[in-house]
Amino acid sequence: xxxxxxxxxxxxxxxxxxxxxxxxxxxxxxxxxxxxxxxxxxxxxxxxxxxxxxxxxxxxxxxxxxxxxxxxxxxxxxxxxxxxxxxxxxxxxxxxxxxxxxxxxxxxxxxxxxxxxxxxxxxxxxxxxxxxxxxxxxxxxxxxxxxxxxxxxxxxxxxxxxxxxxxxxxxxxxxxxxxxxxxxxxxxxxxxxxxxxxxxxxxxxxxxxxxxxxxxxxxxxxxxxxxxxxxxxxxxxxxxxxxxxxxxxxxxxxxxxxxxxxxxxxxxxxxxxxxxx
Amino acid sequence: xxxxxxxxxxxxxxxxxxxxxxxxxxxxxxxxxxxxxxxxxxxxxxxxxxxxxxxxxxxxxxxxxxxxxxxxxxxxxxxxxxxxxxxxxxxxxxxxxxxxxxxxxxxxxxxxxxxxxxxxxxxxxxxxxxxxxxxxxxxxxxxxxxxxxxxxxxxxxxxxxxxxxxxxxxxxxxxxxxxxxxxxxxxxxxxxxxxxxxxxxxxxxxxxxxxxxxxxxxxxxxxxxxxxxxxxxxxxxxxxxxxxxxxxxxxxxxxxxxxxxxxxxxxxxxxxxxxxxxxxxx
Numbered sequence: 001x002x003x004x005x006x007x008x009x010x011x012x013x014x015x016x017x018x019x020x021x022x023x024x025x026x027x028x029x030x031x032x033x034x035x036x037x038x039x040x041x042x043x044x045x046x047x048x049x050x051x052x053x054x055x056x057x058x059x060x061x062x063x064x065x066x067x068x069x070x071x072x073x074x075x076x077x078x079x080x081x082x083x084x085x086x087x088x089x090x091x092x093x094x095x096x097x098x099x100x101x102x103x104x105x106x107x108x109x110x111x112x113x114x115x116x117x118x119x120x121x122x123x124x125x126x127x128x129x130x131x132x133x134x135x136x137x138x139x140x141x142x143x144x145x146x147x148x149x150x151x152x153x154x155x156x157x158x159x160x161x162x163x164x165x166x167x168x169x170x171x172x173x174x175x176x177x178x179x180x181x182x183x184x185x186x187x188x189x190x191x192x193x194x195x196x197x198x199x200x201x202x203x204x205x206x207x208x209x210x211x212x213x214x215x216x217x218x219x220x221x222x223x224x225x226x227x228x229x230x231x232x233x234x235x236x237x238x239x240x241x242x243x244x245x246x247x248x249x250x251x252x253x254x255x256x257x258x259x260x261x262x263x264x265x266x267x268x269x270x271x272x273x274x275x276x277x
Numbered sequence: 278x279x280x281x282x283x284x285x286x287x288x289x290x291x292x293x294x295x296x297x298x299x300x301x302x303x304x305x306x307x308x309x310x311x312x313x314x315x316x317x318x319x320x321x322x323x324x325x326x327x328x329x330x331x332x333x334x335x336x337x338x339x340x341x342x343x344x345x346x347x348x349x350x351x352x353x354x355x356x357x358x359x360x361x362x363x364x365x366x367x368x369x370x371x372x373x374x375x376x377x378x379x380x381x382x383x384x385x386x387x388x389x390x391x392x393x394x395x396x397x398x399x400x401x402x403x404x405x406x407x408x409x410x411x412x413x414x415x416x417x418x419x420x421x422x423x424x425x426x427x428x429x430x431x432x433x434x435x436x437x438x439x440x441x442x443x444x445x446x447x448x449x450x451x452x453x454x455x456x457x458x459x460x461x462x463x464x465x466x467x468x469x470x471x472x473x474x475x476x477x478x479x480x481x482x483x484x485x486x487x488x489x490x491x492x493x494x495x496x497x498x499x500x501x502x503x504x505x506x507x508x509x510x511x512x513x514x515x516x517x518x519x520x521x522x523x524x525x526x527x528x529x530x531x532x533x534x535x536x537x538x539x540x541x542x543x544x545x546x547x548x549x550x551x552x553x554x555x556x557x558x559x
Contacts, residue, residue: 023360027374036399037389052402094290101287113288116295122544124496127533131305154298215382217499222521231384250388254381261380265373269447
């Protein structure tokens with residue numbers, strides 16, 4: 001990267017110090033607020049409301065325990081997991097075939113489909129919760145885990161299509177053709193040759209769909225009452241919940257996302273790079 | 278194998294899904310906003326929306342937030358993307374750290390900044406310990422709307438710069454290195470290379486990033502709910518109140534149409550202002 005773009009770091013010491021210093025400050029800017037939330041979650045309720053507050057947590061599980069056994073939290077967590085899991089399965093099952101078709105075939109209407117997928121980006125999707133609330137009452141899907149998963153799939157599907165498209169495009173068609181000449185039919189060739197190669201990418205795309213659903217607040221809060229997800233539960237208890245409950249809840253919301261994003265980090269760029277074209 | 282129908286077969290589920298659960302519902306919102314339950318066309322829901330005392334504030338705050346937050350994020354993400362593309366060692370770990378907020382829910386981001394700004398929070402604690410203040414300040418009360426606004430701005434910058442960063446880093450990766458080498462040979466300095474090569478060739482990515490980010494900014498909701506409660510009304514919060522609390526789905530739909538319209542206007546604006554001339558793309 002000797003010919004890197006933009007502000008090339010000069011050889012001067014001062015320039016290098018400024019560069020490294022800025023990078024470290026930007027890292028702290030991201031990390032410190034997360035640390036503060038986790039520090040709160042790991043402190044006892046009395047330490048959370050103490051003043052002045054210590055930067056170091058009191059390492060006490062009381063807040064987290066209080067949160068986990070709080071009325072409705074267990075149920076909300078379970079709903080969240082169910083919705084996110086359904087979203088993950090649906091967006092891959094529906095999105096991956098489309099991604100494969102886009103990468104392997106030239107056909108009439110291909111552009112039309114691409115526009116349809118890209119159009120989802122230009123709309124405020126959480127608003128879908130409004131008409132869906134009415135649709136779901138008509139077909140008996142109101143306040144169900146499955147109904148919410150449908151809305152979340154609309155959010156995650158475009159990503160699934162774009163990621164799988166870039167995955168399949170990265171695998172030479174010759175590999176598939178070789179399998180055909182060796183006697184595989186199209187389906188066998190796909191399962192034996194292509195599928196193992198794209199599996200890690202498909203997993204990443206599935207994880208991303210999970211995170212999208214896990215984090216979504218608005219549609220979840222509008223569409224569910226009995227089957228509230230964790231974000232919906234937290235949103236609706238903002239006014240009356242004690243501070244330590246909010247912070248423990250926030251931490252429980254953040255942790256899985258942190259871990260998941262670590263596993264999909266390689267693919268984040270593939271999908272946004274494609275989205276540009 | 279019947280290769281001609283296969284692609285359509287593979288696209289069928291996704292197309293049907295998007296038509297039924299994306300295109301159709303948006304026509305339903307429009308219908309809800311413009312028609313009564315009896316099917317009569319009316320503008321009374323819009324009149325009701327506009328005449329509500331919170332309407333002006335919700336609209337102003339939503340637009341103002343986008344206006345303040347997005348330019349800062351654009352500058353910050355360009356800076357970060359430039360840093361990343363100049364890195365030799367540690368690029369992957371830095372990039373992971375900077376993209377962490379991408380996986381964090383807007384509600385969680387609101388709670389994170391609540392931990393800093395609430396009355397017994399970290400900001401008050403630090404100011405008190407260093408002797409700047411005598412007693413904790415209630416930052417997030419209705420008397421301090423400016424501070425609530427500032428807290429929301431910080432939380433939004435913290436949370437949603439990553440999405441622009443990812444798009445811009447992917448875009449910079451597509452620019453051929455030869456262009457920079459050539460510019461260097463002709464004596465272009467760092468700033469010139471940035472303005473004459475990176476910025477123009479990054480236009481499609483900038484367009485995507487701005488379109489996405491501005492639409493997200495118009496949807497701002499949970500961050501505001503966590504930090505300001507009802508003290509800082511925004512459009513999406515009004516949709517939620519109408520739909521869920523007041524069960525008035527017609528006026529909620531009118532608010533939704535308003536968000537939709539300003540989103541479309543901004544998308545069209547960026548498509549036009551950042552268009553790439555034919556044949557000039559990479």
